[in-house]
Amino acid sequence: MSEEVEVKIFEETPVEERLEKIRKKIMKDAEKQASEILGEAQGRAAKVIEEAEKRAERRASEILRREAEEAEREKRKIIAEAKLRARQIVTASKEEGVRRVFEEARKRLEALASSKEYVQALEKMIERGALALGGGNLEVVLPEQHANIDLNLEKIAEEVSKRLGVKTKLEKARETVYATGGVIIRKSDGSLLIDNTFETVLEREEKNLRTKIAKILFT
Template identity: 40%
Template sequence: MGLSSADRIVEKIVGDARREADRIVGEARAYAERVVEEARRRARERIDSELSKYRASREEEARRALMEARVKARERWLKEREDLISQAIERVRERLARVVEEPGYVKALEQLIEEAAVSIGGGDLVVQLNERDAKLPLDLEGVARRVKERTGVDTKIELSDRRVECMGGAIVMSRDGSFVYDNTLESRLARREAEMRLAAAKILFA
């Protein structure tokens, strides 16, 4: 028995409704899948971002720790180097303290006086020594002659009544005090200390 016109109309309406429902469901499912995938993508990006931040933070901490370790190592190395150089210079001081007791010290002291007198330019000079050196048999006239030969200036050198506190060496000055040359062992060591430190550093840490 064939369908009536009314049945066909109903069937068409139902079919259209079913197809529309299927379309809506399909679109909804596709939308839901897109939403879920987008949520997953954002979650992955957030996780990746957090992991990147964490790794960057740890790497920065590692770099800082390494830098601090290098700075501390260099500071320790510099301190050890300074200690060794200071010990070397102290041994030089001890050696100088022994030099003044050696037989050749009188000649060395005369040379120190001559060097200072020549640096001043000769003339009427006085020399200050420590208490021990003032008692040594110094040939100040001979020193004065050599100074004149080197400077071309008549030179007279007298021992001052004033004494200086030093290991050895001399302070030479013009009689009016306008020129002074400190050639004590301590002053010579101080003038040479930078050079000695550089030389010691090259020897110790070449």
């Protein structure tokens, strides 16, 4: 090797070393910076994932809560509808029961009105009505088909007078009433009356019975 070449190599070597050192320093700094950037990015990514997971959990909890609330509302709705339906069934059954009872009662009263026992039953009804009105001058209003029925009104009046201590007189009214059977007893001056026709008696009893049923059903 010539002296010129040796001098050149000697002069260039320090520069190359310095460049290599610089290159290594740059690489080292770059690696460090890249590592820091990567670490920071990974940290941010982890935080994003963590927050996303928390949001997802909150969302899932919210959905489950809403679904649970919706399920509970649906459950209450179904139960309420079932209770209403059950009440309707019970009410309908009670109504049907009442209807059948009174239909049977009407048939029996119709049968009574054409039986031998009717006159005796009618006289008892007149006596009770006369007692309830307090005696005095009274009129008996009969159904048209029973207008000519033979009643012992004098005997009834005597019994009422005896029991009340009030002179009592009973007479058949000129007019009649539209009814299957029974009787209306009234004061001769029209101030008071008791309607014991079969239809009215049944109507009163039906109202009372329906009131009792309503109390049983809705209290």
